[in-house]
Amino acid sequence: MKNLFFATVLSFVGLTAMAQEETAEAQMDETTTVASIQDFQEINISDLPETVKAAVKKDYPTASIDKAYKNESDQYKLELSLKDGTKGTVYADAEGNWIEI
Incomplete structure (x- = not known):
């Protein structure tokens, strides 16, 4: 009976450890994406x-x-103001195509 309990605990610990590794990888990917967005320099x-x-x-x-920014990939971040007072940010490539970042 003790062996069954011990095996169950080890299985649970092993599964928990694997789940944590996957979460860590996902967090690293999100951090990388955020870093690439912040690489824009004002122009x-x-x-x-x-x-x-x-x-x-x-x-x-x-x-x-209102403001323009550029990154190393020749992508542009533009802060716009509309006449009605609405403000927003859009992203474009060098050819004037809208992109999502």
Whole structure:
């Protein structure tokens, strides 16, 4: 009876340890994603490619660009303000295509 109890406890501990390892890996992936988002460096709005400015003008005609950021992958983070006071952040590549980060 003691052997059965001991085997059950060992199985439970083993399963718990495996579950914790998977959780740790998932947390590392989320941290990596967050780090890549924070790699943006602020740039002057005048330094934005014309394709990005044209995309904002086309898809957000009432928006003004408050701040612009760029990362090493030539992706742009734009902080926009609409005329109605709404603010938001959008991301674009160098060709003016909207991306999700």
